[in-house]
Amino acid sequence: MLLKLACLIPLYPLIGSIINGFFGLKIGKNAVGLIACGSMALSFLTSVLVYVGFLMLPEGQHVFEQVVWTWFGAGDFSVDFGFQIDPLTLVMMFVVTGVGFIIHVYAIGYMHEEFSYYRFFAYFNLFASAMLLLVMGNNFLLMFIGWEGVGCCSYFLIGYYFEKKSACDAGTKAFIVNRVGDFAFLLAVMYIFNIFGTIDFTDVMHAAPEKLIYGGEIVTIITMLLFVGATGKSAQIPLYTWLPDAMEGPTPVSALIHAATMVTAGVYMVVRCNVLFNLSPLTMTVVAFIGGGTAIMAATIGMTQFDIKRVLAYSTVSQIGYMFLACGVGAYTAAIFHLVTHAFFKACLFLGSGSVIHGIHGEQDMRKMGGLKSHMPVTYWTFLVSTLAIAGIPPLSGFFSKDEVLYHSLMDGNIIFWGMGISAALLTAFYMFRLVFMTFHGESRVDPSVHPHESPKVMTMPLVVLAGLATVGGILGIPLIHGWHILHNWLEPVLHFDLASALQHSEHMLHEAGRHAPSWAHLLEPKEHNLWIESLLMLFSAAVALTGIFAAYMFYIKRPDLPDKFTEKQWGLDLVQNKYYVDELYDDAFVQPTIEGSKLLWKECDAKGIDGAVNGTAKTIGWFSRQAQSFQSGFVRNYALFIVVGFISLLLVMF
Amino acid sequence: MELLIFYPLAGFCVALALGVVFNNSPVGSAISLIGMMLGLAGIFVLQQAHFIAILQVIIYAGAIMVLFMFVIMLLNLKKGDDMGWVAREKNLLLSVLTGFLAIGILYKISDILFSAKMDAPATLPDSFGTVANIGETLFTDFVLPFEVASILLLAAMVGAVVLAKSKLD
Amino acid sequence: MLEDTVPLSHYLMLSATLFVIGIVGVLIRRNVIVVFMSIEIMLNAVNISLISFDHYMNLSSGQIFSFMVMCVAAAEVSVGLAIIIALHRNKPTVNLDEFNLLKW
Numbered sequence: 001m002l003l004k005l006a007c008l009i010p011l012y013p014l015i016g017s018i019i020n021g022f023f024g025l026k027i028g029k030n031a032v033g034l035i036a037c038g039s040m041a042l043s044f045l046t047s048v049l050v051y052v053g054f055l056m057l058p059e060g061q062h063v064f065e066q067v068v069w070t071w072f073g074a075g076d077f078s079v080d081f082g083f084q085i086d087p088l089t090l091v092m093m094f095v096v097t098g099v100g101f102i103i104h105v106y107a108i109g110y111m112h113e114e115f116s117y118y119r120f121f122a123y124f125n126l127f128a129s130a131m132l133l134l135v136m137g138n139n140f141l142l143m144f145i146g147w148e149g150v151g152c153c154s155y156f157l158i159g160y161y162f163e164k165k166s167a168c169d170a171g172t173k174a175f176i177v178n179r180v181g182d183f184a185f186l187l188a189v190m191y192i193f194n195i196f197g198t199i200d201f202t203d204v205m206h207a208a209p210e211k212l213i214y215g216g217e218i219v220t221i222i223t224m225l226l227f228v229g230a231t232g233k234s235a236q237i238p239l240y241t242w243l244p245d246a247m248e249g250p251t252p253v254s255a256l257i258h259a260a261t262m263v264t265a266g267v268y269m270v271v272r273c274n275v276l277f278n279l280s281p282l283t284m285t286v287v288a289f290i291g292g293g294t295a296i297m298a299a300t301i302g303m304t305q306f307d308i309k310r311v312l313a314y315s316t317v318s319q320i321g322y323m324f325l326a327c328g329v330g331a332y333t334a335a336i337f338h339l340v341t342h343a344f345f346k347a348c349l350f351l352g353s354g355s356v357i358h359g360i361h362g363e364q365d366m367r368k369m370g371g372l373k374s375h376m377p378v379t380y381w382t383f384l385v386s387t388l389a390i391a392g393i394p395p396l397s398g399f400f401s402k403d404e405v406l407y408h409s410l411m412d413g414n415i416i417f418w419g420m421g422i423s424a425a426l427l428t429a430f431y432m433f434r435l436v437f438m439t440f441h442g443e444s445r446v447d448p449s450v451h452p453h454e455s456p457k458v459m460t461m462p463l464v465v466l467a468g469l470a471t472v473g474g475i476l477g478i479p480l481i482h483g484w485h486i487l488h489n490w491l492e493p494v495l496h497f498d499l500a501s502a503l504q505h506s507e508h509m510l511h512e513a514g515r516h517a518p519s520w521a522h523l524l525e526p527k528e529h530n531l532w533i534e535s536l537l538m539l540f541s542a543a544v545a546l547t548g549i550f551a552a553y554m555f556y557i558k559r560p561d562l563p564d565k566f567t568e569k570q571w572g573l574d575l576v577q578n579k580y581y582v583d584e585l586y587d588d589a590f591v592q593p594t595i596e597g598s599k600l601l602w603k604e605c606d607a608k609g610i611d612g613a614v615n616g617t618a619k620t621i622g623w624f625s626r627q628a629q630s631f632q633s634g635f636v637r638n639y640a641l642f643i644v645v646g647f648i649s650l651l652l653v654m655f
Numbered sequence: 656m657e658l659l660i661f662y663p664l665a666g667f668c669v670a671l672a673l674g675v676v677f678n679n680s681p682v683g684s685a686i687s688l689i690g691m692m693l694g695l696a697g698i699f700v701l702q703q704a705h706f707i708a709i710l711q712v713i714i715y716a717g718a719i720m721v722l723f724m725f726v727i728m729l730l731n732l733k734k735g736d737d738m739g740w741v742a743r744e745k746n747l748l749l750s751v752l753t754g755f756l757a758i759g760i761l762y763k764i765s766d767i768l769f770s771a772k773m774d775a776p777a778t779l780p781d782s783f784g785t786v787a788n789i790g791e792t793l794f795t796d797f798v799l800p801f802e803v804a805s806i807l808l809l810a811a812m813v814g815a816v817v818l819a820k821s822k823l824d
Numbered sequence: 825m826l827e828d829t830v831p832l833s834h835y836l837m838l839s840a841t842l843f844v845i846g847i848v849g850v851l852i853r854r855n856v857i858v859v860f861m862s863i864e865i866m867l868n869a870v871n872i873s874l875i876s877f878d879h880y881m882n883l884s885s886g887q888i889f890s891f892m893v894m895c896v897a898a899a900e901v902s903v904g905l906a907i908i909i910a911l912h913r914n915k916p917t918v919n920l921d922e923f924n925l926l927k928w
Contacts, residue, residue, distance in 0.1 A: 675862065711894070
């Protein structure tokens with residue numbers, strides 16, 4: 001059975017990581033690169049085989065579970081180590097292994113000068129293994145292991161250049177902010193176990209409509225906690241501050257972890273638990289608002305940054321906001337579609353920026369770039385294609401995915417969500433093209449001693465592949481043409497949710513508890529797919545994108561003096577350029593009190609209290625010993641006296 | 656008759672014992688001890704234990720006290736080498752405690768003794784306490800302790816020689 | 825009056841008195857030799873007690889035991905004096921208070 005090969009998929013990168021980690025220095029750079037990319041390629045091929053095997057499943061069966069062993073069981077609680085293959089998993093697997101393989105190949109070229117080449121690839125493969133475990137696990141706990149694993153590998157890789165203090169701090173910040181989210185996630189898992197008695201995905205999702213009341217407190221709490229975990233991992237408000245700092249890591253790390261895979265784990269988790277989220281309309285609203293809000297806020301910050309990787313980082317935060325916006329209105333397919341296309345074009349953008357940085361020998365400030373178009377043609381054209389995709393220009397993939405998100409945010413949500421989405425789209429087009437114009441066009445502001453050059457083939461080939469995928473990726477969800485909703489149909493078994501029967505169950509449960517069920521009739525109104533509105537929206541968003549590009553053209557090509565004129569007027573520029581002072585706020589509100597509290601605990605409890613107790617015990621015993629010592633005076637007559645006294649008292653007692 | 660002999664003899668013994676304890680010079684203590692042992696021998700005779708009385712004189716007063724005298728002479732102890740009783744605070748405490756102890760013990764013992772009825776002495780055969788009687792008992796009933804005692808004396812001899820000889824060889 | 829015997833308790837009282845004097849001597853005196861002599865007083869007191877009971881109850885085992893006590897006293901005195909001589913070789917004093925090295 002081809003499907004049984006599923007357990008090998010996370011295993012290949014893990015073995016690659018172990019070999020590279022322990023023997024990397026001995027086997028030489030070429031072998032290390034070969035093992036790392038080879039394991040990813042093997043995983044990709046195995047994913048293809050598993051996909052074929054999945055297609056061969058009998059009609060009506062949409063899930064394949066493979067339990068490798070029972071991990072532990074304590075009383076009623078038992079957890080398996082098992083893999084679950086269903087349409088959603090397959091999409092994620094392809095993204096992780098495919099894009100991961102491409103980025104591994106790129107990294108061979110990018111990291112070539114490094115001494116700790118093997119360490120990089122060991123961590124990189126370990127990350128891929130953890131991510132695959134995350135998407136393939138069949139229960140919450142296994143997903144959590146992958147969740148923690150990718151957070152841990154992110155810390156390793158961000159702090160790869162550990163000689164730099166800023167890199168170490170960034171890694172620590174990423175890990176700790178993630179931890180806050182993980183805590184919420186763990187609480188949610190425990191609560192799920194409390195309610196359902198199991199943490200297996202299929203069991204929980206089947207039992208959810210029958211056990212949880214629609215809109216009730218329990219399901220709202222569970223989903224809110226899950227969502228907080230997702231904000232931590234996927235860098236949304238309020239736990240997004242780690243992602244811009246995470247750009248301290250090497251560019252392939254930024255591309256793979258902070259663009260394509262780890263930060264999308266939150267989105268994957270929300271889509272996986274779509275049954276739970278569907279049962280809680282309050283959480284869905286919160287998700288949509290936070291998604292949209294993050295999209296706009298990150299876009300505004302991205303407009304003012306000068307470091308090329310920071311701009312891309314904020315762009316990532318903004319795009320993931322889009323995905324959460326889609327989840328929040330119930331359009332899970334749109335979220336996954338945007339996830340896939342985002343992986344393509346964002347990875348291409350990051351790798352392209354890495355190529356630029358590599359070409360001008362480490363310079364990352366856009367104010368010192370310009371006119372690189374002629375020096376790096378391949379990089380320029382692939383970068384341009386990806387930027388057009390992210391801005392949402394048809395017929396590239398980004399246009400289709402973004403448009404689907406916007407359509408659903410209007411139809412399934414309301415005009416506010418659509419407004420947030422469309423403004424973020426305008427800003428996205430603007431700042432992305434600002435990036436392109438400042439980097440590649442105009443006069444060269446590059447340091448004269450640096451001669452920019454194109455990157456080697458091993459780095460430009462992945463760029464070409466990714467740009468190609470960014471171009472044709474839209475085929476997964478072309479609207480308007482009936483029957484071409486490939487991704488939607490593919491994910492249907494996972495996202496199918498019978499709202500009517502769930503509401504019936506909820507009414508039943510409420511009646512049993514003696515409470516009155518609110519009127520839910522309005523939820524059951526059928527929603528039609530309005531082709532006119534969709535076409536109109538498509539045209540409108542394309543127009544908005546072109547407006548953004550034109551604005552960027554005006555600001556940075558035609559009249560480069562305009563940006564300075566705007567900044568002179570100080571329209572809140574200080575606030576935006578300093579990232580709304582969020583980092584400083586967190587520092588004052590959380591970090592400093594924690595440090596002070598820890599110091600207090602150290603001085604009072606640890607040094608005085610515990611050490612005092614332990615030392616005090618020793619001192620007391622010493623004091624008692626000294627008292628007892630006085631018996632040993634060496635004074636023989638005392639001994640004789642004690643003998644006699646003892647003997648007499650013995651006699652007295654006896655008689 | 657017995658009374659006439661016992662009480663003076665007993666008083667003599669007690670007085671000499673006090674003399675041993677409270678004498679300044681060690682030689683004086685030794686002489687007092689010899690006197691006390693001779694007095695005790697007399698008391699033994701009063702109790703029809705003739706053999707033991709003779710042994711007392713020969714072994715105790717004759718051998719053991721002579722050994723004491725040898726050592727006192729060997730160590731060349733002088734009178735007042737250590738003052739018998741100097742009132743230092745450690746000594747004071749010790750002495751007071753000892754005094755209490757002595758008085759307490761005596762009181763308790765007299766309490767026990769004078770409340771008990773011990774007025775019916777058994778009649779004694781003529782051969783009680785003679786050498787033949789003791790010898791017979793010793794070599795029939797108590798032959799094992801006798802042998803053990805001889806081994807003990809052997810061990811004591813060897814021990815004394817080993818301990819006292821100098822380390823030159 | 826001349827025919828009266830001394831009650832047993834008087835003999836025992838004598839024994840007790842001598843014993844207590846011996847204890848007092850052990851505790852009070854600091855001269856090692858005199859302490860030894862006090863121990864001899866104690867042993868003698870025990871001897872009196874044994875002999876008196878023997879007389880009272882017409883046994884001979886008490887006298888045998890008294891014989892053994894004398895044996896042991898002899899052995900003990902010889903060994904004890906040998907120890908004192910050995911001590912005197914190391915530290916030329918007979919003051920018991922000065923042998924106080926066996927302390928903390």
